[in-house]
Amino acid sequence: HTSSAQSQTIAAISTPAGSGGIGIIRMSGDEALQVLQRIFKPRVSDCSFASHHLYYGHIVDSATGRTLDEVLAVYMRAPHTYTREDVVEVHCHGSFLVLQNVLELILAQGVALAAAGEFTKRAFLNGRIDLTQAEAVIDILSARTRKGVDLAQEQLSGALYQRIDRIRKSLAQMRAVIEVAIDFPDEDVEIVDHSHIIRQLQNEVAEPLERLLKNVDQGKIYREGISVVIAGLPNVGKSSLLNTLLEEERALVTEIPGTTRDTIEEYLDVHGMPVRLIDTAGIRDNAGKVEEMGIQRAKSLINEADLVLFMLDGSRDVSVEDLKLYTAVSHKPMLVVVNKIDLNKVDKHFIDPLQTIAPVVHISAGKQLGIDELKDAIFRRVASGADQWEEQGCAPNVRHKQALLKAHGACLRLRDAFEVGATSDLIAVDLQECLDQLGDIVGETTTEDILDVIFEQFCLGK
Ligand code: GDP
Ligand code: ZN
Numbered sequence: 408h409t410s411s412a413q414s415q416t417i418a419a420i421s422t423p424a425g426s427g428g429i430g431i432i433r434m435s436g437d438e439a440l441q442v443l444q445r446i447f448k449p450r451v452s453d454c455s456f457a458s459h460h461l462y463y464g465h466i467v468d469s470a471t472g473r474t475l476d477e478v479l480a481v482y483m484r485a486p487h488t489y490t491r492e493d494v495v496e497v498h499c500h501g502s503f504l505v506l507q508n509v510l511e512l513i514l515a516q517g518v519a520l521a522a523a524g525e526f527t528k529r530a531f532l533n534g535r536i537d538l539t540q541a542e543a544v545i546d547i548l549s550a551r552t553r554k555g556v557d558l559a560q561e562q563l564s565g566a567l568y569q570r571i572d573r574i575r576k577s578l579a580q581m582r583a584v585i586e587v588a589i590d591f592p593d594e595d596v597e598i599v600d601h602s603h604i605i606r607q608l609q610n611e612v613a614e615p616l617e618r619l620l621k622n623v624d625q626g627k628i629y630r631e632g633i634s635v636v637i638a639g640l641p642n643v644g645k646s647s648l649l650n651t652l653l654e655e656e657r658a659l660v661t662e663i664p665g666t667t668r669d670t671i672e673e674y675l676d677v678h679g680m681p682v683r684l685i686d687t688a689g690i691r692d693n694a695g696k697v698e699e700m701g702i703q704r705a706k707s708l709i710n711e712a713d714l715v716l717f718m719l720d721g722s723r724d725v726s727v728e729d730l731k732l733y734t735a736v737s738h739k740p741m742l743v744v745v746n747k748i749d750l751n752k753v754d755k756h757f758i759d760p761l762q763t764i765a766p767v768v769h770i771s772a773g774k775q776l777g778i779d780e781l782k783d784a785i786f787r788r789v790a791s792g793a794d795q796w797e798e799q800g801c802a803p804n805v806r807h808k809q810a811l812l813k814a815h816g817a818c819l820r821l822r823d824a825f826e827v828g829a830t831s832d833l834i835a836v837d838l839q840e841c842l843d844q845l846g847d848i849v850g851e852t853t854t855e856d857i858l859d860v861i862f863e864q865f866c867l868g869k
Contacts, residue, residue: 609822616815633680634712
């Protein structure tokens with residue numbers, strides 16, 4: 408891949424809008440250093456801008472003589488940079504207005520505003536990372552649990568790329584052998600050892616592809632998380648459970664001084680799985696008087712949920728109303744949660760038959776009993792096998808899945824063709840298809856519009 412626009416130097420604010428201790432403006436391209444020299448007045452007079460060294464000074468608009476900020480600036484010479492181009496970073500005070508002023512001054516030097524994801528796109532186009540690694544950058548930025556971050560880091564370090572690359576190398580080697588056969592069709596000797604190729608296709612292509620496909624569900628679970636709806640009659644303890652679960656999370660996070668729980672507001676970390684909790688009662692309350700609409704919303708949320716926690720008040724008998732609600736949610740994967748066990752009134756005659764319907768967990772939301780067991784049960788129910796990795800650390804995404812399936816299909820056709828002894832040029836077509844699909848995953852044969860879709864998911868400045 409090469410792009411004509413690539414030589415254009417770009418810049419963007421790379422830290423979030425709003426205020427923070429520092430804010431960073433990043434530039435990438437041939438003119439980055441010249442621009443820095445024009446706007447940055449270093450404190451030391453003999454500033455040589457040694458690569459990867461931080462310099463203290465001020466950003467000054469030479470047209471007006473106005474000082475915009477006191478900063479640290481670093482120049483990083485290509486190719487040992489994020490984009491493989493010359494990169495400059497200016498570390499300003501983290502005020503959005505200051506950052507905006509400095510950015511405008513940079514843009515006034517003929518630098519273009521970077522599009523979303525453009526730095527990472529350049530890193531990809533310049534061959535520093537493959538497409539799965541670029542996608543891992545998005546995953547790191549949007550991960551909701553530490554496990555999610557770990558998985559994204561593994562993908563960034565090339566875990567998935569290496570698996571795909573190994574398969575491609577096997578295919579390329581097979582192609583070399585087959586091409587000889589195509590070039591010498593009249594040879595009497597069988598150049599291609601069919602049974603050997605069939606075995607190779609099975610062991611080095613089909614099976615590795617199948618193992619990766621088995622991890623697709625993990626990818627979905629750890630990236631997107633799952634949604635869990637708490638359903639139950641008023642007063643069974645839904646809000647109490649929600650608070651207990653989120654309270655625990657809050658305690659975990661605030662252990663580390665200076666951390667806020669803004670980003671995990673709605674998400675619970677269940678063994679690394681981001682779980683979004685929805686209290687159906689809350690939905691109805693918000694809908695106010697339009698009761699019917701509230702119920703409709705509750706129903707649609709229940710339908711979209713991956714799991715329903717059907718909650719009963721263990722201190723009273725199961726009622727007809729409980730059973731009605733049960734009927735309404737019974738089509739979903741479910742856990743029966745019997746609450747208020749601290750009151751020691753749980754009627755075994757009612758609860759035991761429920762075991763046949765769904766796993767039953769006994770808790771006290773109020774006294775925080777059985778909460779870990781509930782989390783374990785949630786994990787087992789929705790993520791059965793999510794902790795079993797066929798290929799350690801590889802969690803293919805939806806895009807990878809499509810290509811893996813097509814590559815696998817082509818591989819099976821190839822195998823069949825060898826089994827019946829089909830002609831070599833037909834074989835070459837499927838072999839190429841298999842290679843192309845894998846090339847799509849790592850970004851070597853990916854079309855421009857697909858690349859656009861991927862890089863548009865990035866935020867500005869990344
Ligand atoms: P919701 O209407 O389903 O959301 O129920 P709430 O969470 O508001 O709880 C209803 C009542 O049950 C409140 O008075 C809670 O204090 C009480 N409650 C909730 N969980 C427990 C529990 O585990 N044990 C006891 N004894 N009371 C509970
Ligand atoms: Zn409630």
